[in-house]
Amino acid sequence: MNVKQHDICDCGAACLASVAGHYGLKMPIAKIRQLCHTDKRGTNALGLVEGLEKMGFNAKGVKGNLDALTEIPLPAIAHIILPNQLQHYVVIYKVSKQKITIMDPAFGKTEEHSIDDFSKIWTGILILLEPNQYFEQKDESTSLYTRFWHLVKPHKSIFLQALIGALIYTILGLSTSIYIEKITDYVLIDGNVRLLNLLFVAMVLILLVQVFISVIKSILVLQTGQKIDKYLILGYYKHLLKLPQRFFDTMKVGEIISRVNDAVKIRVFINDVSIQIFVNIFIVIFSFALMFTYYWKLALIIALVISFYALVYWLTNRLNKKVERKMMEESAELESHLVESLNAVKTIKQFGTETFANNKTDNRFSILLKTIYKSVLNSLFSSNSSEFLSRLFTIILLWVGSFYVIEREITPDELLSFYALIGYFTSPVSQLITMNKTIQNALIAADRLFEIMDLEREEITEKIELSAQDIGDIHFKNIFFSYGTPQMFFKILLVLSKKEKQRQLLERVARAKLP
Known part of the structure; x- marks a missing residue:
């Protein structure tokens, strides 16, 4: 495995x-x-x-x-x-x-x-x-998609409203294609001014409805996003306070803080990108089905285009899966180094190691820049590839469609309407391809954040409240200290008295540490 x-x-x-x-x-x-x-x-x-x-x-x-x-x-x-x-x-x-x-x-x-x-x-x-006999086959990991659903579930009604609003907004956007068809078929040929005015008023009303739906959807998404942010970030901080001290001894502060940025990426995906993904998929299916109502032969050419888009998405996903995780880890490592070096700035100045600290930061930053460069190249590949395919197949469809117009199989206005639909098809497909980076960032961020959330908490059930009168001599007995594994290195006897302080440190050789 x-x-x-x-x-x-x-x-x-x-x-x-x-x-x-x-x-x-x-x-x-x-x-x-x-x-x-x-x-x-x-x-x-x-x-x-x-x-x-x-x-x-x-x-x-x-x-x-x-x-x-x-x-x-x-x-x-x-x-x-x-x-x-x-x-x-x-x-x-x-x-x-x-x-x-x-x-x-x-x-x-x-x-x-x-x-x-x-x-x-x-x-x-x-x-x-x-x-051995105590071994059990089980799955203690939780699917990221299950975790995403748990985040969405409390707000599913709001998400459903936002999704329906986005779909209505998109369907109304398809009215432009019908608007062009009616103008070319009836207004320009027959000189029907009354119909032209009616279409104008209808399109303005549709535009106002679109703006209204867009505003309401944005408000709903904003409110839900703040609730998810509060749940993730404050829940993460609350969970941190319940973890044992050993976790903080073995984890860098910058690594812990970087998980807050991961929570924001998860929220962006759930709140914004997920809705847009569903809308884009709906547009692709709807516009593809609508193309068959105009001319099925041209629609079949679009069906062939989908396989090329799928290939570009597969390549983009493969590239982003590796580079985006590396970039996120290197960014967290740089952030961790900056936090620790600034906290230790007094020590750096006292020992005169400013140059060493600066070189170390420069090295980490240079490594991160190289990874960012690869990430940007991947983005350029996905965006340019999808744009190239969109333009290429638009040219091919107009070329083939013109032959059908010449042969009287379709009318010029049907070809223009088909051309308008091509834009509604290629644009969401291109967006789905470019969204891959955001999807990968969310999956990686969720993996990083929830690996901390999965850690077992330290439950403190017994607490002792002390007043000033209760505090007397403090005795530490049978206390052991070690590095890493619980293999004991030192045995400590410590007595703190109000009158005198004694410390005895008995060192014991118990180093049986393998490489």
Whole structure:
């Protein structure tokens, strides 16, 4: 199972998600981070073993050589060192005499390497695992579309009104095609001034109705958007306050804050884009059906056009899916770095590391700019491709339609009406293609936001209220401290007295940490 890590520290958790999914257990990476004690430096091998045990696996860390790879149970997790000297975890799924198939969470895909190439980066450390009697096949993840529905459900009546208003607005917009047809058929040929005035008044009334519907729809959408913003952002903040301190110790402040921006992107999609998607789909179907009432042969040409638009959308979706997530993660990383560097500006000045801090920011910003450049190129591809197709097939339809007019199969006014309908067809199709970026942004933002919302809260049931008279000597006994996994490093005895303060720190060697 392919799983892509969310940031540089998530490779171990992503590997656990992959092997768990292989056996039928789907679990969010954010929750796995908690189980295997992932911190800002990543996850150690002991943390992976303990995380697997909590997920219902028997697991152990071993060290071996290349000959052992063909004998171990698969899948297994391997510890490697990348060419840039960063430590990394991958999942081994298949081993032969010459090739090895691994799932690399850095790219979120399965790759095949030669045994010789793998031996150059493998440290010899493996995490072997197998399900035990406590393992359960279940899906602890929630579909993003289900989450979107839960956000829409409390406001579904308002959304329905806005959707109906948008559809009526769109249908009234098709009156332009009928207006052109009536003018060319009856007004210009017969010189019917009375009909011309009647059509003029009707079109003005339709325009006023459109403006009224548009204003009401915008107000409804605005009110709903504020409610969704309040639910998402305040709900996210309330959830943060319920999370254990360990979450804040292992998560950068900028990463936490960046989720607020993700909430806004989700609201924009639900509140604005989703309605527009339904409207555009309706316009495409309605205008396509209306074309058959004019001339079915020209309508069949439009049917062929849809396949080309679908190809452009597929390519756009594939490009955006990769680049937009990368851009969002790099943007959050830059924001996190800026927040932390500004909070530590006193330390930076005292140690004279302004140049180092500036270079680090410049490097992150340059990386982000490169990704933004790729994102803009994708947008240019989608917009220009859809525009090219729209213009090309408009030219083709007018060319073919002119032959039908010459052969007396259709009238010139029918061709003009058909031409007006082409605009109502191609415009929403082009919008659907360009909307792909917004859709991908919303899906990625929802994935990032709800991975935090899925974390288990820390419920404090017992609280002690103390007055000034109750406060006396404070004794800390049997307190343990460690990094990452709960492996104990220090045992602390601390006595705070009103009269005197004593601190004894007993250090104990208990470092049994695997790479």
